[in-house]
Amino acid sequence: MSFRSITDVAAALRAFAKEREWDQFHTPRNLAAAMSVEAAEVLEHFQWLTDKEQSESLSAEKKEEVAMELADVFLYLIRLSDRLGVDLLHSAERKMAINASNYPADFTRGAIRKQPKA
Numbered sequence: 001m002s003f004r005s006i007t008d009v010a011a012a013l014r015a016f017a018k019e020r021e022w023d024q025f026h027t028p029r030n031l032a033a034a035m036s037v038e039a040a041e042v043l044e045h046f047q048w049l050t051d052k053e054q055s056e057s058l059s060a061e062k063k064e065e066v067a068m069e070l071a072d073v074f075l076y077l078i079r080l081s082d083r084l085g086v087d088l089l090h091s092a093e094r095k096m097a098i099n100a101s102n103y104p105a106d107f108t109r110g111a112i113r114k115q116p117k118a
Contacts, residue, residue: 006089010082013075028083035076042069 003009017026045066049055058066081088102114 006078009075009078013079014082017079026079026083028080031076031080031083035073035080038069038072038076042066042073045069 001012003012017023045058045062046055078088080086081091104115107113107115
């Protein structure tokens with residue numbers, strides 16, 4: 001299986017769930033909860049590591065474990081957006097524009113701060 005787009009992933013997940021009769025379980029609430037659990041499992045791999053040195057130099061085995069957890073998050077995100085009819089690429093474009101407005105480079109460069117509202 002080779003995915004070329006988010007649409008391909010969503011279609012594959014839709015077929016996977018249909019074949020197993022899982023649509024009854026894949027409610028938006030359940031998918032959001034499952035995605036949250038998987039995101040926590042990503043975080044678990046970094047628990048107690050130093051922010052920079054240790055967390056940026058994971059072993060190949062640890063990176064693979066993290067990759068599989070990230071895939072779980074991604075797949076639940078795609079499934080949830082598909083069930084809700086949300087266009088993730090369009091939403092991401094809109095959110096990046098909002099972030100660019102809230103965090104202009106000349107104001108936030110080198111600092112973590114939000115542009116005050118006018």
